[in-house]
Amino acid sequence: MKFDKSGIEREKLIELYESILTPRLVEEKMLILLRQGKISKWFSGIGQEAISVGLTSALHQEEYVLPMHRNLGVFTTKGVPLQRLFSQFMGKMNGFTKGRDRSFHFGTQDYNIVGMISHLGPQLGVADGIALSDKLQKNGKVTAVFSGDGGASEGDFHEALNVAAVWDLPVIFVIENNGYGLSTPSSEQFRCKQFADKGKGYGMDAYTIDGNNILEVYSAVSKLQKELSLNPKPVILECMTFRMRGHEEASGTKYVPKELMEAWSEKDPVHNYEKYLISEKVISEKEVEEIRKEIKNNINSAWKLAEQEEGIVLNPELEIKDLYRDYSFSNIPKSEDKTEKRLVDAISDGLRQSMDKHDNLVIMGQDIAEYGGVFKITDGFVDQFGKDRVRNTPICESAIISAALGLSINGKKSVMEMQFADFVTSGFNPIVNNLAKTHYRWGQNADVVVRMPTGAGVGAGPFHSQSNEAWFTHTPGLKVVYPAFPEDAKGLLIESINDPNPVMYFEHKALYRSCFEMVSDNYFSTELGIANLLKEGKDVSIISYGMGVHWALDVLKNNPEISADLIDLRSLVPLDKDAIFNSVQKTGKVIVLHEDCMTGGFGADIASMISEECFEYLDAPVVRSASLDTPVPFAATLEENFLPKQRFKKKLTDLLNY
Ligand SMILES: Cc1ncc(C[n+]2csc(CCOP(=O)(O)OP(=O)(O)O)c2C)c(N)n1
Numbered sequence: 001m002k003f004d005k006s007g008i009e010r011e012k013l014i015e016l017y018e019s020i021l022t023p024r025l026v027e028e029k030m031l032i033l034l035r036q037g038k039i040s041k042w043f044s045g046i047g048q049e050a051i052s053v054g055l056t057s058a059l060h061q062e063e064y065v066l067p068m069h070r071n072l073g074v075f076t077t078k079g080v081p082l083q084r085l086f087s088q089f090m091g092k093m094n095g096f097t098k099g100r101d102r103s104f105h106f107g108t109q110d111y112n113i114v115g116m117i118s119h120l121g122p123q124l125g126v127a128d129g130i131a132l133s134d135k136l137q138k139n140g141k142v143t144a145v146f147s148g149d150g151g152a153s154e155g156d157f158h159e160a161l162n163v164a165a166v167w168d169l170p171v172i173f174v175i176e177n178n179g180y181g182l183s184t185p186s187s188e189q190f191r192c193k194q195f196a197d198k199g200k201g202y203g204m205d206a207y208t209i210d211g212n213n214i215l216e217v218y219s220a221v222s223k224l225q226k227e228l229s230l231n232p233k234p235v236i237l238e239c240m241t242f243r244m245r246g247h248e249e250a251s252g253t254k255y256v257p258k259e260l261m262e263a264w265s266e267k268d269p270v271h272n273y274e275k276y277l278i279s280e281k282v283i284s285e286k287e288v289e290e291i292r293k294e295i296k297n298n299i300n301s302a303w304k305l306a307e308q309e310e311g312i313v314l315n316p317e318l319e320i321k322d323l324y325r326d327y328s329f330s331n332i333p334k335s336e337d338k339t340e341k342r343l344v345d346a347i348s349d350g351l352r353q354s355m356d357k358h359d360n361l362v363i364m365g366q367d368i369a370e371y372g373g374v375f376k377i378t379d380g381f382v383d384q385f386g387k388d389r390v391r392n393t394p395i396c397e398s399a400i401i402s403a404a405l406g407l408s409i410n411g412k413k414s415v416m417e418m419q420f421a422d423f424v425t426s427g428f429n430p431i432v433n434n435l436a437k438t439h440y441r442w443g444q445n446a447d448v449v450v451r452m453p454t455g456a457g458v459g460a461g462p463f464h465s466q467s468n469e470a471w472f473t474h475t476p477g478l479k480v481v482y483p484a485f486p487e488d489a490k491g492l493l494i495e496s497i498n499d500p501n502p503v504m505y506f507e508h509k510a511l512y513r514s515c516f517e518m519v520s521d522n523y524f525s526t527e528l529g530i531a532n533l534l535k536e537g538k539d540v541s542i543i544s545y546g547m548g549v550h551w552a553l554d555v556l557k558n559n560p561e562i563s564a565d566l567i568d569l570r571s572l573v574p575l576d577k578d579a580i581f582n583s584v585q586k587t588g589k590v591i592v593l594h595e596d597c598m599t600g601g602f603g604a605d606i607a608s609m610i611s612e613e614c615f616e617y618l619d620a621p622v623v624r625s626a627s628l629d630t631p632v633p634f635a636a637t638l639e640e641n642f643l644p645k646q647r648f649k650k651k652l653t654d655l656l657n658y
Helices: 010-035 049-058 072-077 082-089 122-137 155-166 195-202 214-230 258-265 269-279 285-308 316-321 343-357 381-385 397-409 421-435 438-442 469-473 486-498 547-558 577-587 602-613 636-642 645-656
Strands: 143-148 171-177 205-210 235-240 338-342 361-365 390-392 413-417 448-454 479-481 503-508 516-520 532-535 540-544 564-568 571-573 590-597 623-627
Touching: 010 049, 010 072, 010 082, 010 214, 010 269, 010 285, 049 072, 049 143, 049 171, 049 214, 049 269, 072 082, 082 285, 122 143, 122 155, 122 171, 122 397, 122 421, 155 171, 155 195, 155 397, 171 214, 195 205, 195 235, 205 214, 214 235, 214 269, 269 285, 338 343, 338 486, 343 361, 343 381, 343 486, 343 503, 343 516, 361 397, 381 390, 397 413, 397 421, 397 448, 421 448, 421 469, 448 486, 469 479, 469 503, 469 571, 469 602, 479 486, 486 503, 486 516, 532 547, 540 547, 540 577, 540 645, 547 564, 547 590, 547 645, 564 577, 577 590, 577 602, 590 602, 590 645, 602 623, 623 645, 636 645
Parallel strands: 143 171, 171 235, 205 235, 361 390, 361 413, 413 448, 448 503, 479 503, 540 564, 540 590, 590 623
Antiparallel strands: 338 516, 479 571, 532 564
8 A cells, every 4th residue: 555645744644543543443342342232233434444534634623524334433533522422322311312313323513523314325415505505604614425335326326416516515525435335246236437437427526546545535635625615616535445344243244255355454544554654653663552552541431431321311201302493482473564465475475584584594496596486486586685595406306405404504594495295205305314303313403494385276187286294294303384374374484484493384386376365564473383263163173274274164154054163273293282172172073174185194193182182072973074095186077076175065064963
């Protein structure tokens, strides 16, 4: 192995030695502890340390690094205290995730590290968001994110690189090419020769370097840091390396040919660097011994302290509380001045006023800039707020949602417009696994609103009409808002943006231009989790939200003899259970109405809550009225048959007659 220390001072060379030795010695200790059953799993980075350590040493401490499961060296080089790391590995309360997630699945703002989720690829888009925030702040910072060569097969890899290229984001995409993804060799994973070959396709510079040579990594990253800092743009940095142990300890390395293992053990990044420093007389063998001894002592005493720490003390309330960042309602009152507005205008108004209010709010979506969005909600926004804050995105839902999380990590708020709620499937993973779980896992909030133009009734067929709110009510950590009227839509959107937690905000397309009312002109907020009792009656409770509220209003208008409470939930998470229970306890009969399909729709939850909490008050079974359990059909007659509107009246009457 050829090292070149020119331009690197002696102290730095020794610091690099200490830094690369630390993860190796920690790992050696962990492997013993694993055998003793003191930790439960271990993902080894032995053989790959030069990449984590060389890169982290070359970047500034306040620059973000997004490591993967083999990058212990990122954590140790950034100075994460060993005791806390060990508490994390043991699942203790003092760990970064309070025992809620394992090993390297955490981030820490104190050290500018954002840990991975198991799905690998979503890390890359998060880096885009962090880098976008830095770029908008013009602070010259660079972000580095890791991927394995296997993880680079995921669509997230393509999306993240594409977005970074189009937006000239200062991200170093590090690919640790160790020849295998778990047991699958590169030949069965991709066809390109080197990852650097992909650079051209993305329109970015790309380099391949020896990932086992710490000085080569350090020098390459130092150079890139300077370049990207002055001239923001992404690069691919492919680091050739080898993983000397199994994917995780239980999986072994039987599938690796013996000669390959032997050849790479000759290239061990720690031993070779140590040998080099001794041969160049940068340090003596005695100093090496001393350094090793000191690091081992530190590891042993940190482990002892972590081991003595208390384990998890179960606190069920804390488990629920930590789903969300603490927040209390902004409570901004409505003005007397009002103007008649359609739903679409009210949403636009709320969004525009929020952009005015929050300098750090960025909105992103397909065709939302000059074109104004397919529903024209952001029409004129570019002129008012500029293209930095009103961003057209490539068709990369997953990377954009991930980037929204990155923006939040780095101090920005964001609203992402899903062009149609149906397309959320292409960004589903980062919503349910990253936005939703991050605060619970390591205390990082996702200050993101995803706007979801939803619903049927416009003859748009199976892929532009779905109701999918129940996918998200089922996911702990999200809030789900679904207004039915313009004034609520405005106030709830403003509040969703104020709330630092992730909010799925549903807006019904068929109501955009058909539903209007007087809406306060000022910037005001409406509390999430408070239902609206639209009509009061004594014989039956109708519980609904979104379009269902309008169907119920129609039926009640045409049948004034029906005496019903009509509750518009307005938000599904948080849910105003009191409003539901109070009404049911009064009327004794209840029908839940929604546009979503029957099976697994949110109405199923409401019905079961009512039967658990209000059983003694019920005079009839809890009834649901919902769409058929089929995809949403295109032709008008089929669509009408699909929706519950026609069936609702009969179900309601049957219930009243029960
Ligand atoms: C989306 C997803 N699919 C599958 C897995 C299971 N898995 C975890 S790591 C891994 C291999 C990753 O290979 P690579 O990215 O090359 O990283 P390496 O382990 O070699 O460092 C697989 C298949 C996963 N975590 N996420």
